[in-house]
Amino acid sequence: MSPDFIIAAIITVVGLSTPILLAGLGELVVEKSGVLNLGVEGMMLVGAISGFAVTVYTFNPWFGVLGAAAGGALASLIFAVLVLQLNSNQVATGLALTIFGTGISSLMGLSFTGRIVMPFTSVFPDVLAKHDYLRLIFGYSPLVYFALIMVPLTTWFLKSTRAGLILRAVGENDLSAHSIGYSVIKVRYAAIAFGGAMAGIGGCYFSMVITPMWAEKMTAGRGWIALALVVFAGWRTGRLFAGAYFFGILMALELYAKASGFSFLPSQFWAAMPYAMTVIALSFISSRGTAGANAPACLGKPFLPST
Amino acid sequence: MASPARLELTGITKRFPGVLANDNVGFSVKPGEIHALLGENGAGKSTLVKMIYGIMQPDAGEIRWDGQRISVPNPKVARKLGIGMVFQHFSLFEAMTVLENIALGMDAKIPARELESRILAVMGQYGLKLEPHRIVSTLSVGERQRIEIVRALLLNPKLLIMDEPTSVLTPQEVEQLFAVLRKLAEEGCSILYISHKLHEIKALCDTATILRGGQLVDTCDPAVETSRSMAEKMIGGSLKDISRVAGREFGATKLAVKALSLAADGPFGTALSDISFNVRAGEIFGVAGVAGNGQNALLLALSGEATNADPASVTVDGVAVGHMQARARRGHGMGSVPEERNGHAAVPIFTLADNAVLTARDRLGMVRAGLIDAKAARTYAGEVIEAFSVKATGPGAMAESLSGGNLQKYIMGREILQKPQVLIVSQPTWGVDAGAAAAIHQALVDLAATGSAIVVISQDLDELLSLCDTMAVINGGRLSRPMAVADAKIDEIGLLMGGIHGDVAHAH
Numbered sequence A: 001m002s003p004d005f006i007i008a009a010i011i012t013v014v015g016l017s018t019p020i021l022l023a024g025l026g027e028l029v030v031e032k033s034g035v036l037n038l039g040v041e042g043m044m045l046v047g048a049i050s051g052f053a054v055t056v057y058t059f060n061p062w063f064g065v066l067g068a069a070a071g072g073a074l075a076s077l078i079f080a081v082l083v084l085q086l087n088s089n090q091v092a093t094g095l096a097l098t099i100f101g102t103g104i105s106s107l108m109g110l111s112f113t114g115r116i117v118m119p120f121t122s123v124f125p126d127v128l129a130k131h132d133y134l135r136l137i138f139g140y141s142p143l144v145y146f147a148l149i150m151v152p153l154t155t156w157f158l159k160s161t162r163a164g165l166i167l168r169a170v171g172e173n174d175l176s177a178h179s180i181g182y183s184v185i186k187v188r189y190a191a192i193a194f195g196g197a198m199a200g201i202g203g204c205y206f207s208m209v210i211t212p213m214w215a216e217k218m219t220a221g222r223g224w225i226a227l228a229l230v231v232f233a234g235w236r237t238g239r240l241f242a243g244a245y246f247f248g249i250l251m252a253l254e255l256y257a258k259a260s261g262f263s264f265l266p267s268q269f270w271a272a273m274p275y276a277m278t279v280i281a282l283s284f285i286s287s288r289g290t291a292g293a294n295a296p297a298c299l300g301k302p303f304l305p306s307t
Numbered sequence B: 001m002a003s004p005a006r007l008e009l010t011g012i013t014k015r016f017p018g019v020l021a022n023d024n025v026g027f028s029v030k031p032g033e034i035h036a037l038l039g040e041n042g043a044g045k046s047t048l049v050k051m052i053y054g055i056m057q058p059d060a061g062e063i064r065w066d067g068q069r070i071s072v073p074n075p076k077v078a079r080k081l082g083i084g085m086v087f088q089h090f091s092l093f094e095a096m097t098v099l100e101n102i103a104l105g106m107d108a109k110i111p112a113r114e115l116e117s118r119i120l121a122v123m124g125q126y127g128l129k130l131e132p133h134r135i136v137s138t139l140s141v142g143e144r145q146r147i148e149i150v151r152a153l154l155l156n157p158k159l160l161i162m163d164e165p166t167s168v169l170t171p172q173e174v175e176q177l178f179a180v181l182r183k184l185a186e187e188g189c190s191i192l193y194i195s196h197k198l199h200e201i202k203a204l205c206d207t208a209t210i211l212r213g214g215q216l217v218d219t220c221d222p223a224v225e226t227s228r229s230m231a232e233k234m235i236g237g238s239l240k241d242i243s244r245v246a247g248r249e250f251g252a253t254k255l256a257v258k259a260l261s262l263a264a265d266g267p268f269g270t271a272l273s274d275i276s277f278n279v280r281a282g283e284i285f286g287v288a289g290v291a292g293n294g295q296n297a298l299l300l301a302l303s304g305e306a307t308n309a310d311p312a313s314v315t316v317d318g319v320a321v322g323h324m325q326a327r328a329r330r331g332h333g334m335g336s337v338p339e340e341r342n343g344h345a346a347v348p349i350f351t352l353a354d355n356a357v358l359t360a361r362d363r364l365g366m367v368r369a370g371l372i373d374a375k376a377a378r379t380y381a382g383e384v385i386e387a388f389s390v391k392a393t394g395p396g397a398m399a400e401s402l403s404g405g406n407l408q409k410y411i412m413g414r415e416i417l418q419k420p421q422v423l424i425v426s427q428p429t430w431g432v433d434a435g436a437a438a439a440i441h442q443a444l445v446d447l448a449a450t451g452s453a454i455v456v457i458s459q460d461l462d463e464l465l466s467l468c469d470t471m472a473v474i475n476g477g478r479l480s481r482p483m484a485v486a487d488a489k490i491d492e493i494g495l496l497m498g499g500i501h502g503d504v505a506h507a508h
Helices: A003-032 A040-058 A061-085 A090-112 A144-162 A162-172 A172-180 A184-210 A220-234 A237-258 A269-287 B045-052 B075-081 B099-103 B112-126 B141-153 B171-186 B199-206 B226-234 B297-304 B326-331 B352-360 B374-387 B403-416 B434-449 B461-467 B490-497
Strands: B007-016 B019-029 B034-038 B058-064 B068-070 B083-086 B160-163 B190-195 B207-212 B215-220 B252-261 B272-280 B285-286 B315-317 B334-337 B422-426 B453-457 B470-475
Touching: A003 A144, A003 A162, A003 A220, A003 A237, A003 B112, A003 B490, A040 A061, A040 A090, A040 B045, A040 B422, A061 A090, A061 A144, A144 A184, A144 A237, A162 A184, A162 A237, A162 B099, A184 A220, A184 B171, A184 B403, A220 A237, A220 B403, A220 B453, A237 A269, B007 B045, B007 B075, B019 B045, B019 B058, B019 B352, B034 B045, B034 B171, B034 B199, B034 B453, B045 B160, B045 B190, B045 B470, B075 B083, B075 B226, B083 B141, B099 B112, B099 B141, B112 B141, B141 B215, B160 B171, B160 B422, B171 B190, B171 B199, B171 B490, B199 B226, B215 B226, B215 B490, B226 B434, B226 B461, B252 B297, B252 B453, B272 B297, B272 B453, B285 B461, B285 B490, B297 B422, B297 B453, B326 B334, B352 B374, B352 B403, B374 B403, B403 B422, B403 B434, B422 B434, B434 B461, B453 B461, B470 B490
Parallel strands: B019 B215, B034 B190, B034 B207, B083 B160, B160 B190, B285 B453, B285 B470, B334 B422, B422 B453
Antiparallel strands: B007 B019, B007 B058, B058 B068, B207 B215, B252 B272, B252 B315
């Protein structure tokens, strides 16, 4: 294997890992607050088209990213109202959000099909970004660095800030948090909106960095991988980071198997691997009895303060 | 006049749909006074303190604090005023550390290091032992309560509300708690102490306010009153003693448990190890212990929900049933009532008649050729309702429509009227009011008098001492040597409950 091949492979893995890392970080925060939002795929698609559309009109990909975040957050707020205000079933509502997001993004994207947007310019000088080897470090889209910065930031937020402590408390025992005097609903609104914004940014990585153009259902199920990733990581940010890159390798192998007709194992095998790994990781962790302690205790349960 | 009362309530009224939870209640608490709020389940004690703490708002009436009329829109305001509360069901976060739990209860932002040193100071001052970096799920119930107390004390409260604090503690832990409360009161902190345990109130409190059905019945001095007189005010009638024949002789061994062991069910379960005891005909055998020491596992292993490879580990009337499932054991004359009423002892969305079929079908022939004999089920359910004065619309009522106490009476009745040779019950009067508890106790005593052997697993020591002939203590999945209740010493039982094993129990 030539060095060029290895460098190209690494750059592919980073590109595949970044959207699921972004969406996964958002979903991790949502789940830590005790809400299971299965609508990640839908929010990513809404983010992808919103970011694309804003960039088309403003000619500025940075505004596009803001648009993607806003689009994802708006989509997530539909879910939030249903789940938090009307106590609808979170699983069903999340699935509905994915279906809705798929449809609305296709509708919004009708007039954008075939158009191309201005891609991000590198934040580093070309000497570094286009260098044969240094591009391994400096040659990525700004969103890649954003995702990498968000990992320690999210960790710090959850572990060391008071707001993070309250968010975890709400996910751990909503009734207790309520009786102490925290607003469970407000905390969950904020968490869901954050998750939506992160999924939206993850989605716009497809329409603004990878291609950069809009196509229907272009996230191709990566929202589901992001969901699996959160469970695979055992709701820990550090493991989520490692898991995103591990899943990125599996997805790269899938692409490679597809493109090269690599006959050793079919591409479908690699496509299934992230899910299989999640099941294996989950049964391994729960057999040691520590996953139960780490999964937010109120995950997926409606908040019903009656007595 | 002396200084104004710390807390004064007048005309407090709170209405829920269909219920008047508090009806024109008024009393006052002086600085440094330990004031008991006494009443049965559903008397309105919890509703009242929730209004003082700002969780609920009164429909009418006024609250005065140091003479000033106040409104308490939320717990934050209450804490700012200097009102602290320790809940009956702890509002703790299992997966978090002691420190994080306490930080969550503080309104002010305090750096973790400073908070830790303040916690250590408060713990030192009141002799409360806690390790700030332990995860809560690894702590005992007593330690969890200490977290709540420390959390409340850090706010320098002028009024501390304790909601049934001792229901989960060993006698020694209760003593430690009382010492802390007395010290607090000496320093001028008022304490509002909610309980229905009369001897505790006599031992601790200066004044007692008694509620019944949402109304104030009396405010009295517990030192002057007897436990009996306060109990009668509480239930609004005279208390019946358990009537039993004195000097009863026990018959042959009905239930024999020999070297019974059971692996722990999941990471938070307790394993049973090497449990042996015998219960004779006519004997009521009590198993005391603090929650979570293997009571659930013991019930499952005895009832047959958990089976054992060794048939001889459990024998009923000489038949080895250790390997049998619950239904087969029932066929040999065993009956059982688990602790959890809804979803374990009864199916909430089934009618009472259908729930009767679940355990009585074989013994009372409610199933013929695979079909349920609905008439027989309804008739039997009706008999149970009648015999145990269950408040329900009839055999067709859904189990979930009954109040906790009534469902408990129904479930106990369902087993007792089948006249089992051996009956295993766990927490028979948990959350049941005093009148119903007395009825359940009487039914158990009557069943024993007909020659059945009964095992009562309970965390309520008073219940066991008044009901049982023989008792043993379960701790960490091991059972102490049985002792006759007549010569049992409460200190010794307390030590056993706290896990002090060995020769203490059988020094003689």
